[in-house]
Amino acid sequence: xxxxxxxxxxxxxxxxxxxxxxxxxxxxxxxxxxxxxxxxxxxxxxxxxxxxxxxxxxxxxxxxxxxxxxxxxxxxxxxxxxxxxxxxxxxxxxxxxxxxxxxxxxxxxxxxxxxxxxxxxxxxxxxxxxxxxxxxxxxxxxxxxxxxxxxxxxxxxxxxxxxxxxxxxxxxxxxxxxxxxxxxxxxxxxxxxxxxxxxxxxxxxxxxxxxxxxxxxxxxxxxxxxxxxxxxxxxxxxxxxxxxxxxxxxxx
Numbered sequence: 001x002x003x004x005x006x007x008x009x010x011x012x013x014x015x016x017x018x019x020x021x022x023x024x025x026x027x028x029x030x031x032x033x034x035x036x037x038x039x040x041x042x043x044x045x046x047x048x049x050x051x052x053x054x055x056x057x058x059x060x061x062x063x064x065x066x067x068x069x070x071x072x073x074x075x076x077x078x079x080x081x082x083x084x085x086x087x088x089x090x091x092x093x094x095x096x097x098x099x100x101x102x103x104x105x106x107x108x109x110x111x112x113x114x115x116x117x118x119x120x121x122x123x124x125x126x127x128x129x130x131x132x133x134x135x136x137x138x139x140x141x142x143x144x145x146x147x148x149x150x151x152x153x154x155x156x157x158x159x160x161x162x163x164x165x166x167x168x169x170x171x172x173x174x175x176x177x178x179x180x181x182x183x184x185x186x187x188x189x190x191x192x193x194x195x196x197x198x199x200x201x202x203x204x205x206x207x208x209x210x211x212x213x214x215x216x217x218x219x220x221x222x223x224x225x226x227x228x229x230x231x232x233x234x235x236x237x238x239x240x241x242x243x244x245x246x247x248x249x250x251x252x
Contacts, residue, residue, distance in 0.1 A: 036220070038220075039186070039189035039192070039193065039220060039221065040182050040186055040189065041182075041186055041189040041190040041192070041193045041194075042179070042182065042186060042187075042190045044194065046177075046179050047070055047190055049177045049179065050066070050173050050174065050177055050179060051063065051066060051067055051070065053173045053176055053177050054066055054169060054173050057173075057176070058153070058169055058173075059153035060128050061128075061129065061132055061150070061151060061152075061153045062153055062165070062168075062169040063125075063128070064125040064126075064128040064129050064150065065079065065125075065150045065159075065165060065169075066165075066169070066170070066184075066187065067121060067122070067124070067125040067128075068122055068125040068126070068150070069184070069187040069188070069191075070187050070190055070191060071118070071119055071121045071122035071125065071191070072094075072116055072118065072122050072191065072208075073187070073188045073190075073191030073192055073195075073208060073209050074096065074116065074188065074209075075099065075109065075185070075188060075210075076162035076165070076184060076185060077099040077100055077101050077106075077161075077162065078096050078098075078099050078108070078210075079150060079162075080100050080148070080150060080158065080159040080160075080161070080162065081098045081099055081100040081105060081148065082094065082096070082148065082149045082150065083146050083147060083148050083149060084133070084134050084146045084147055084149055085146045086149075087126065087149075088115070091115075091117075092117065092118045092123060093115045093116060093117050093118055094115070094116050094118060095113060095114075095115055095116075096108065096113060096114050096115075096116055096210065097113035097114075100159075100160075100161070101161070102161060103160050103161060108210065109210070112210070114207060114208075114210045116208055117208065126149065129149055129150065132151060133147050133148065133149055133150070133151055134147070134149070152164055154168065162184060165184060166183070166184050170184045188209070191209070192205060192209060192217070192220075192221055192224075193221060193224045195208075196221055196224040196225055197224060199232070202214055202217055202218065202225065205217060
């Protein structure tokens with residue numbers, strides 16, 4: 001936001017300097033470095049509360065979308081472009097290779113497709129969507145991969161972008177349950193922090209989420225990695241080094 005103001009001011013004073021022959025007070029002032037806001041995931045209690053409200057008060061298709069989001073950690077632009085042809089029922093996984101932004105299909109953020117393993121709750125969300133979009137036949141306008149999985153209950157058409165879910169379902173659900181505001185993108189961060197807290201191997205999480213490498217995971221989620229590993233790793237050190245006699249025996 002600050003950089004947007006700086007760009008506007010720089011343009012105004014540049015034009016003024018040319019026409020009025022005045023010094024540009026913005027000269028030498030550079031844009032601030034872009035800082036990614038830290039994750040602000042929902043707690044497990046908050047997640048379940050939101051999902052329960054969505055399931056009880058809204059169309060099942062809205063619940064299925066957010067259930068799948070929480071259980072896979074996919075980006076919103078990836079979720080709305082998923083198609084039934086991407087699902088591998090035999091291996092309980094789904095291929096992610098496209099995204100939809102502003103209504104247009106675009107390559108993934110990292111330009112690399114990935115296979116995401118699906119836990120039972122993610123599969124349950126797909127089962128809930130079957131009568132609506134899978135069993136309704138193939139819409140050839142959606143291409144060889146068939147119809148998109150998730151659709152807008154208000155229009156009975158695939159989601160155009162991620163704003164409709166936020167304004168029509170996510171925001172009201174947070175307000176009704178008394179949970180403070182977060183962007184729907186936090187479903188992704190919630191997945192990551194839940195996995196880390198459960199002790200899931202970070203390398204596996206990187207593959208699931210489609211990060212370029214493990215560096216980003218360790219940088220963005222360092223607090224949760226430390227929290228999940230600290231006690232367990234300390235216990236390993238204690239077992240190895242905590243007792244002098246034991247340490248001597250292992251050294252011999």
